[in-house]
Amino acid sequence: MANFSKSTVPQFSVDVYQNEFLPEGGREVNAIVTVTSTGGGTSGGTLTELTTSSASRGAAGAAVVLMVDCSGSMDYPPTKMRNARDATAAAIDALRDGTAFAVVAGTHVAKDIYPGNGGLAIADPQTRDQAKEALRRLSAGGGTAIGTWLRLADRLLNTVGSPLGEQVIRHGILLTDGRNEHESPEDLRAAIDAAAGRFTCDARGVGTDWEVKEVTGIASALLGTADIVADPAGLAADFTRMMEHAMGKEVADVSLRLWTPVGVQIKFVKQVAPRVEQLTDRRTEVGPRAGDYPTGSWGDESRDYHICVQVPEAGIGQEMLAARVSLVLPQPSGHDPSGHGPSGGAPQTGTSQTLSQGLVRAVWTDDMVASTSINPQVAHYTGQAELAQAIQQGLDARKSGNLDGATAKLGRAVQLAAASGNEDTAKLLAKVVDVVDEVAGTVRLKAKVAEADEMTLETRSTKTVRVKK
CATH class of the missing domain: 1.20.120.1690 (Four Helix Bundle (Hemerythrin (Met), subunit A))
Known part of the structure; x- marks a missing residue:
């Protein structure tokens, strides 16, 4: 079972890179915030390492739903459907024992083909074999309505909970080979919006008949990865890598919290590595001048964020705290958070644990070399x-x-x-x-x-x- 005490949460560090010096009248402050998580997941490791290092997580620690396109176009050529079945089977083999999982067949409707009871199975040798047997019976036919797949995945993923009230890592893997032609763009958008913040999702387009902006839009909104697998023969290797990456996640629902003093305006917040992801419009207010930006689940990894704020004008020699950046983890109800509010600034808002923090500063100077240098x-x-x-x-x-x-x-x-x-x-x-x-x-x-x-x-x-x- 996942236990998010201080001893088992991955150690997070926050490093801020900026040129804090501004010329007289200067107001825009830019900073790159590097967030690094260590000592938790083993993202990118071998399957053996993943299974060994995370065996203690248990059924309620992680849940995965695999959504497989079974529309009629998956039969052209016939090898495409076979490759999709093989890839899904390979991903099931990469599930760690104790992970809750399900398989959804997606057409113009979504069907829970395993375990098929409106819930999730717990991964072990027997359930893996049963799931792969269900995959062998899959055939192509019907249309494409991806929103229905996402809604079913959301329902299935949220049937699992932890008896200790801890965070569950909920993740989807979605494969499609075609355009979303059997529901309106508005229906798909509504399904994506409903799933946002409830589970993360990696999306893959196989072949060349799918719409890039649809697939990347799903992955972006659900804080996952998107990619093309032009040759269906490459699906199994890609699915295995995706599942191993998912199994390396150790902590869910981490947020980047930005607190700014009176008079400071936030121009944008974006993730810039390992990929560009705009977060500005995803802010959730959590208290006076404080807001949270979702970052999803973390294993052993490092990401970079670009923060840009506008500060009030000040005179030469003055300095101020332009922003405080914190990594926060929500705590289950009734849990006594071990993190406390940042000293001397924004109070801790809601029930959450502060994992690490960094400061963005502004200093006004008449040194032109210092103030015009770009970090x-x-x-x-x-x-x-x-x-x-x-x-x-x-x-x-x-x-x-x-x-x-x-x-x-x-x-x-x-x-x-x-x-x-x-x-x-x-x-x-x-x-x-x-x-x-x-x-x-x-x-x-x-x-x-x-x-x-x-x-x-x-x-x-x-x-x-x-x-x-």
Whole structure:
């Protein structure tokens, strides 16, 4: 059983990178906040390591629902459905003993095919075999209404609870090969909104007949990953990696809490590594001048966040606390939180434990060198966010026939990728444009681009690289 006492919660650290110096009249403060979790999950480890290190978690510690597209298009070619069954079976094999799980077959309706009783099974050798037997009976037929899959997954995941009232890590894995044609965009949006904050979800598009913005939109809203598996033969390896990553999570529902003094306005909060994720509009107010931004579940990992605030004007020599950043963990009702409110500032709001915190400062100076220097971390991630935007705008322009606009945006993307050392993105861009001069961002659009290459670039456009040491 998960026990979120101080001895078992992963150790979180918060490091703030910024140039705190502002010129006279300067008001914008930028900071990169690096959050690192250690000593908890084993995200990215081998299956044996995951099973051994987390065996104590038990049934109520984690719950997973696998949503498999079974629409008619999964039969073209017939190997696609077989690959999907094999991939789901591989993911089931990667479940740690004691994890609660279910399998949903998704068409224009959603069906709980295992365990099939409106609840979840507990992973052990017998239930894994039973689930894989249920998979063998799956066949393709029907339409696609992904919102119904998400709603069923939400109901199933929330049938499990911990007798000790602890947080349960709830996670979905969703596979689709087509567009969401059998429900309205509004119905899908409502299903995503209803699931947000209740479980995380990784989404995969197989082949090239699905809509990138649908799949990435689901993963983004549900704080998971999105990717393309252009060749269905690669599904099993991808599903295994996804499940091992999910099994490495040790703590759920961690929030980034931002407290700001009177007069300070928040311009934006975004995750910038390992991928760009806008969080500004996901704020939940938790007290006077304090708000929480969701970060989902954590194992052993590190993420970077870019925070930008606007402070009141002040004179040379003055300084102030521009923001206090905390990592907080909600506590079960009746649980005596071991964390206390930050000293000398925002009080602890609600029942939650503070895991770590950092400070963002502002100091006004007449030293022009100090006040005009851009922190390398801030500069790097500003470029990475622009890179993601340039790719998306360039591909949208290309699809709409605006070839000049596409050339300009994708050229800028090539330039940014080269400057930041984002080699993976540079390779993907080179499949869509011919690079004439990467430093200047001079490119030519390729006359013919494989659909899979274009979709891969779009799906992975928000992946970032960290600052080179």
